[in-house]
Amino acid sequence: MGASRTDWFDAEQLRAAVNMRTVVDHVREALVGLHGGDFEIPLRFAPGAGNFLVMPVRHIASETLVVKSLSANFTGRKPALSGTITWEEWHTERHVGTDAAEATAMRTGAVSGVAADLLAAPDADSLTVVGAGGQAPDQIRAVLAVRDISSVTVAALRRESAQACIARVADEFPHVRFTASDDPRAAVAGADIICCATPAKEPLFTLDDLKPGAQVNLIGSYRPEMREMSGADVARTALFVDDVEAVTAEAGEIIEAVEAGELEPGDLRTLGSALAAGDVAHDPDRVTVFKSVGVAVQDWALMRALVDATTTGTDS
Incomplete structure (x- = not known):
């Protein structure tokens, strides 16, 4: 049995791989896809009165899964958000992970960009x-x-x-x-x-x-x-x-x-x-x-942008 492949991108590497305009475009497409039924997405799990969040989403056509898990502490901890996001592909053994705080900031900014644009x-x-x-x-x-x-x-x-x-x-x-x-x-x-x-x-x-x-x-x-x-x-x-x-x-x-x-x-x-x-x-x-x-489709969109960029070697 071959070993699975895991690619990890820290916050700086994530920023270098995808720019905000790219993330805005991917989030826009994902929101349209959500409306069209392209995703399987349960409500997030928020144990500890929201101190922790777990957000999974499956993109049906591509058979890809993104799961974000993080802790949220707004009582003085910096950063307030801390955790990981992982990308899984059913058809390959590749796994991709990145910093959840950085990714959340980017995709949350992006959805405001989508809304403002419209x-x-x-x-x-x-x-x-x-x-x-x-x-x-x-x-x-x-x-x-x-x-x-x-x-x-x-x-x-x-x-x-x-x-x-x-x-x-x-x-x-x-x-x-x-x-x-x-x-x-x-x-x-x-x-x-x-x-x-x-x-x-x-x-x-x-x-x-x-x-x-x-x-x-x-x-x-x-x-x-x-x-x-x-x-x-x-x-x-x-x-x-x-x-x-x-x-x-x-x-x-x-x-x-x-x-x-x-x-x-x-x-x-x-x-x-x-x-x-x-x-x-x-x-x-x-x-x-x-x-x-x-x-969670926003997380999927960010990870899609990251995977595309690091697979092709360009910021797509």
């Missing part, structure tokens, strides 16, 4: 990111991959945290004006695109703080007790989600709105269905929200 104003040029942790830099990278952004504000409870986040990405975008803020409500006012990447349990701002036509990505909260906007506010927007079953089980904003009778689960529209239909146009008079708790 839902934000074509001429959007200002971005506010609320939250300055490990997810924030890739929110910036992804939005700037799909829109010609001239100004970025990073808002955090501590201005020093926002400044540290900016320092991680500013050299990549010398044409962009970066601003640090410690006032999320003020920071979102007037922004064309807002990305929230926090473990907040109370709303960060209200709908009235946003300008008409703003596009908001809520990607930080992933447990019923978490929320970055109120359920009542989210229900008043043009709302899209990554997966109906996942958000109605895990997203505090959605659960709150459904329990209050302000949303019906059957009325929720997935980003994948909107992408497949191609019938969504930016509404300059209405705020649009994309709510994501993260679904």
Whole structure:
């Protein structure tokens, strides 16, 4: 019996192999595939009240399996996310693994990029990111991959945290004006695109703080007790989600709105269905929200990009 082949890519090697534009494209395709029934995907297993997460997904046509396992600790551990993602192929003995924290940041940024590309104003040029942790830099990278952004504000409870986040990405975008803020409500006012990447349990701002036509990505909260906007506010927007079953089980904003009778689960529209239909146009008079708790097809998309790039030797 021959030995199986395992290829491991650390965080730096992952970044070198695939760029954000590539991951955005792969995540877009995977979301359309999810809508079309191309994946077998159970709800994630979250033991320890969400302290650990296990997320498997099988792509049916290619007979490939991706499994992510990680621990999530937002009480001061850095990085807050730690774990591994593995890629398995039924038809070969190859196994591919990479750092789950880095991969999660990249694919979570990418899904915000997909949402912004579809839902934000074509001429959007200002971005506010609320939250300055490990997810924030890739929110910036992804939005700037799909829109010609001239100004970025990073808002955090501590201005020093926002400044540290900016320092991680500013050299990549010398044409962009970066601003640090410690006032999320003020920071979102007037922004064309807002990305929230926090473990907040109370709303960060209200709908009235946003300008008409703003596009908001809520990607930080992933447990019923978490929320970055109120359920009542989210229900008043043009709302899209990554997966109906996942958000109605895990997203505090959605659960709150459904329990209050302000949303019906059957009325929720997935980003994948909107992408497949191609019938969504930016509404300059209405705020649009994309709510994501993260679904495993995003991990599969990131790993697909990595496998393609390292098999062919190019960033595909």
